Amino acid sequence: MVAWNVCEGTRMNLRERLPILITATAAIALFVAAGLHFDHFFSLRVFVSLFGDKAFMGVAAVGLTFVILTGGIDLSVGSLVGCSSIMAASLIQNGHFHPLVALSLPLLFGLFVGWVQGILVAKFQLPSFLVTLAGLFFCRGMGFRISQEAISIHHPYFDSLTEFAIHLPGHANVNLPPIVFLIVVVIGAFVAKQTPFGRAIYAVGGNAASARLMGLPVQRTLVMAYMVSGFCAALGGGLFALYTSAGNASAGTGLELDAIAAVVIGGTLLSGGFGSVFGTLLGVCILGIVNSAITFQGTLSSWWTKIVIGVLLLAFMLVQKGIERAAKRRVHG
């Protein structure tokens, strides 16, 4: 709700809000439809688990939103999740670091990867999908270099972190990952809408040339966007380690696609300059509902998830295109 108020602060008109309204309507409609179709779907427990299962992807998607807002793309988030989860696990199990230190060091690694990618994109103007593709390979390789096998984490303090839960009525337990996810969403929404850095992101994504003429530090903004994405993906890796009590170098394979899907379904334009972190939260919700509904159904196989997400993605993109064209027609009379 805080994020919603933050959105209102910028006085968007209806046309600008339409994509996010459509996404919100779709999320509610999907949830209600699934709730009417399946017994026990309408419970706090299922609702909470939507966030729990998708928390590490969601955190990465929030970071990715910043890069996409600048008009770029970050394909390295999935492999960064895997790399930082195995890094944290290895630091705890083999390096005997305190879990808090072990969970923080990968964040620095994520910032560093983001910084290098940002420099390559912003300073040397290499295409972002190519640079982050190389980043994907790099992080995956580094992760497997640390350990080919998954490392399970046994540490009293770490166990206390994984067991931490807020008990809600209806056997709903809110663990640490969904809490961190929601905090990241709120901070992300605040940074995007209320800080000079956030406004510079929108300006650069909308039109880099005019942003430069306005005197905005275009290069620095771009580099920082990739650093935010790297940081969030590394944080997602930490959440994955908390969620599974293990680190796995192959974790997050294909996660970049889910994250991009969440961002696009959330109404952020891939051409940059338009969208919101709050929309990404809704996109993550929709993916979570689809996943849960297909699990609830039982007889439908897991590949239906991919097909349904593909169809949803197509529908949302066509709707966005339609809105864009209608707007153009209005402008040109």
Next chain:
Amino acid sequence: MKKNLPSWFWAVAMLVLLLGFNLFFTPGFFGLHVRDGRIYGSLVDVLNRAAPVALLSLGMTLVIAARGVDLSVGAIMAVAGTVAACLITRPKDTPFAGIDLHGSVLGIVLFSLAVAAVCGLFNGMLVSFFELQPIVATLLLMVAGRGIAQLFSGGQIVTFENPAFANLGKGALLGLPIPIWIAASGFGFFTLLCRGTALGLFVEATGSNPTAARYAGVNAGRILLTVYVLSAVCAGVAGLIGTADIQAADANQAGLYLELDAILAVAVGGTSLMGGRFSLIGSVIGALLMQTLTTTILTRGISTEVTLVVKAAIVVAVCLLQSPIFRQWSRGMFVRARA
């Protein structure tokens, strides 16, 4: 730095460097021997394994030249491979139970490639008529394509016995593995298509400035459709080779991450990622470079995961060398250091 270096210069330089390294440090890398009328050796192995990526990179070259990118080629490989495997085994409860091609290899190949072409048509329609960005338009099939392939196969890994079809991946002709011949003829076909007809020119025109191309009378929409269909068909052929090689279709693993290899091969090969200028031979060299690198790392007994890191480093290095801004910047550093 001289201006008139061909765009694929750096890829060739890197390839020569790698081969030179192998000449001195990997004993027997250049050794070839003939057994049962087939030539064996590391070089043949490199060519054979590079064939699928080389095919993908041919199609990808045209797509990238037209200011696009095709992320769905890996998934289309899986689709084509699964369709072929299902046409052979015709498992019950799938749409393929009713299709009887009487085991004709040509029929199976054409049918699978037609399915791949439909996927390409879908991509092309989204890009040209709906004007979606290529990354997202092809992301759709990248996500959903494997799901569709699993729908065809019922989620199983489809294994089959069909020696005639398996020849596509394992057979040999005139001593060399058939995939090499397929990739070579693919290259010949694309070269003819691009340089023998006006298609190459139209693709370059569409890629360098779509608006200008339209005013000049180029039907940009149709060009886009064509390049995405060509790319998908290439992916289909690569998928058939992969499936025939292992005599099984795995919808989850077939062609996984190969779209990335193909894009890297194209980028390393000197095709401008901003659209316009392209080089087919460069992409093929890029694919060979990627495979030589992998084989070198394997034969030197370095663990395979390093391949990914080295690939990343090489791609960034080659792209930086091609970037005019980096050249300017590094020259600035050099001059300052001398002064």
